[in-house]
Amino acid sequence: MSDPTRLLEGEAGVGRSLLASAAGDAPGSQAKARAAAALGLLAVGTASTALGTGIAQGASNSVLAGSGAATSGAATGATATGATVAIASSKGTLFAGLSLSKWLLVAALGGGSTMAVSYGIEVVHERGASVASASRSELAPELAPELAPEHAPELAPELAPELAPELAPELAIVAEERQTGAHLSSSSPPLANSQAPQELRASRRAPPSRTAPLPVVHGIAEELALIEAARSQSGQVALASLRRYAELFPEGALRPEAMALQIETRIALGQSEEAAREFAELEEAFPRSPLVPGLRARLEHQP
Amino acid sequence: MVSSIAADSGIFPGQSTSALASQEPHVHDLAFAECFERDYDFVWRSLRRLGVVASAVDDAAQDVFVVASKRWRQIEAGKERAFLFGTAARMAANYRRKRSQHAPDEDSLLSVEHPGPSPHQSLQAKQERELLDRVLDCIPDGQREVFVLFELESMTMIEIASTLDLAPGTVASRLRRARARFQREVARLSVQREGSMGDV
Numbered sequence A: 001m002s003d004p005t006r007l008l009e010g011e012a013g014v015g016r017s018l019l020a021s022a023a024g025d026a027p028g029s030q031a032k033a034r035a036a037a038a039l040g041l042l043a044v045g046t047a048s049t050a051l052g053t054g055i056a057q058g059a060s061n062s063v064l065a066g067s068g069a070a071t072s073g074a075a076t077g078a079t080a081t082g083a084t085v086a087i088a089s090s091k092g093t094l095f096a097g098l099s100l101s102k103w104l105l106v107a108a109l110g111g112g113s114t115m116a117v118s119y120g121i122e123v124v125h126e127r128g129a130s131v132a133s134a135s136r137s138e139l140a141p142e143l144a145p146e147l148a149p150e151h152a153p154e155l156a157p158e159l160a161p162e163l164a165p166e167l168a169p170e171l172a173i174v175a176e177e178r179q180t181g182a183h184l185s186s187s188s189p190p191l192a193n194s195q196a197p198q199e200l201r202a203s204r205r206a207p208p209s210r211t212a213p214l215p216v217v218h219g220i221a222e223e224l225a226l227i228e229a230a231r232s233q234s235g236q237v238a239l240a241s242l243r244r245y246a247e248l249f250p251e252g253a254l255r256p257e258a259m260a261l262q263i264e265t266r267i268a269l270g271q272s273e274e275a276a277r278e279f280a281e282l283e284e285a286f287p288r289s290p291l292v293p294g295l296r297a298r299l300e301h302q303p
Numbered sequence B: 001m002v003s004s005i006a007a008d009s010g011i012f013p014g015q016s017t018s019a020l021a022s023q024e025p026h027v028h029d030l031a032f033a034e035c036f037e038r039d040y041d042f043v044w045r046s047l048r049r050l051g052v053v054a055s056a057v058d059d060a061a062q063d064v065f066v067v068a069s070k071r072w073r074q075i076e077a078g079k080e081r082a083f084l085f086g087t088a089a090r091m092a093a094n095y096r097r098k099r100s101q102h103a104p105d106e107d108s109l110l111s112v113e114h115p116g117p118s119p120h121q122s123l124q125a126k127q128e129r130e131l132l133d134r135v136l137d138c139i140p141d142g143q144r145e146v147f148v149l150f151e152l153e154s155m156t157m158i159e160i161a162s163t164l165d166l167a168p169g170t171v172a173s174r175l176r177r178a179r180a181r182f183q184r185e186v187a188r189l190s191v192q193r194e195g196s197m198g199d200v
Helices: A014-024 A031-038 A142-147 A150-181 A196-205 A213-230 A237-246 A255-269 A272-285 A291-300 B003-008 B032-049 B052-071 B082-100 B120-136 B141-152 B157-164 B168-199
Strands: A058-059 A072-078 A084-091 A105-108 A122-126 A128-133
Touching: A014 B168, A031 B032, A031 B052, A072 B141, A105 A142, A122 A150, A196 A272, A213 A237, A213 A255, A213 B052, A237 B120, A255 A291, A272 B003, A272 B141, B032 B052, B032 B120, B032 B141, B052 B082, B082 B141, B082 B157, B120 B141, B120 B168, B141 B157, B141 B168, B157 B168
Parallel strands: A058 A084
Antiparallel strands: A058 A105, A072 A084, A105 A128, A122 A128
C-alpha cells in the first residue's frame, strides 16, 4: 500500500496553512511533569528523611462561594527511595479572612528535609518545616498574589500550630499506610493502590475556568471511582457495581474497561455463557479495543 | 522485559483472587514509565486534534495514562500506543458529546469568526488552530482519527491500520473520505474569507 502525499507536503493553500498550525500546539512545559508526578513516575526533590513524607493540609475558604464545602484529595509521587505521599485536605474555612482564597495547602513536618511530591504541590523548605502550597497555575490562579509560594514560609509558623490538631488524623492515616505498605511502597507501581485514582483526581483540580466547563475531568473521575469500586469487589457485588456504572454511564469513556471487568468477573464466577455473550457485545461495540484479544484468549481457554 | 511497574501493579487492586490473578500478564517490551515518556506528547496532540479544548487537554491526557496504568498488564504487548489512542479517542468523543450539551450546535463554519490580520504571529497561529479544529469537527469520528494520524502524526497507512486495528483498505477509504471532507470545508472557509475581505 503506497501512501498518498500528505497535504502538508502538497500545494500551499488554506488547508496546508491550517494543518501547519497544528505543529505549534504542544503540551506546556509543566503539563507532562505534572502528569508524571501525579502518576508516580517522577522523582522530585533531592533529599528524603526517614519520615520522607510531606503532609499537606489544604484549607478551603468559602468566603466568596459561601459554600463551605470541603474537598480532599491526595496525590502520590515516587521518590528515589520510595514514595512520598502528600495529602491535600481542605477542612473548611480556616482562612476566612482571605477574601479571595480558595485553596491553601500547608504541610508541616519537622525534622529535617522532607520531600513532598504531588501534583500541583510545591514544597518550600523553611527551618525544618515544609510548606506545600497549591500551585498557583493549577489550583488557584486567582490566588497567586495572595498565596504565592514565597508567602508560604511566612504563613507556616502561624498556621502550623493551628493546623496541627487537624492534621493529626491525616498524619495517622498516612503513617499507618506507610507502615503497612498499603498506600505506596518502593515496589509499588504508580496508581497500584485502588485509592490512588480517586485521590489523584480529588487533588488534581483543574484550574477553575471562567469560560469553559471541564466535563472530561468530572466524568472520568466518577467513572473511575465506580470501576475502582467494582475492582475491589468480587462476584455478584462487583457485578452490581458494574450494573450501576452501566446505568449511570451508558456511553462512558471507560465503558470498554467496565465491560471487560464484567466479563472477567463472569468468568471467575463460572458464568461462561454470559461471559461469552457479553464478550460478543464488547467485540461488536469496540472491535479494535486492545482488551479484546486478551479476553478472547481467556474465553477460549475456558473449560 | 516485564515492566517493573506492570509486574507489581495488579490491575485490579484488592481483587487478588479474582479472574485477573490467574490471567497471564502481557509481557511488555517497555515499562509504563517509558511508554509515558514516549507517548505523552502523542496522546496530548491526539486529544487536541480530536476535539478536546486546550483548557481540558492536560487533564484528559493524564486521564488516558491513568486508565493505561490500570490496564497495563492487559494491554497486548506492542499495542500500547493503540490502547492509548483508542482511549484518547473515546475520551475525546465523550468530551465533545458533553460539550455539545452545554453549547449551541455549530455544525458549520458559518459561525466561525474570521481571523483578521494580526500583528502577532502567535495569535494568528492560535486562530488558525481554532479554525483547524472547527474543520476537523466536521469530519466524522472514524475518518477524523485516520486523518489526524496520517496528516498530522505522519503515520503510514500500515501503521494506522495496526494502531486502529483496521483493514488497510478501510484506512485508505476513510482517509480518502476525510480528505474530501476536509478540502470541502476548507473551500467553504476560503470562500467565506474572500467574502469577508470583499465586504471590507
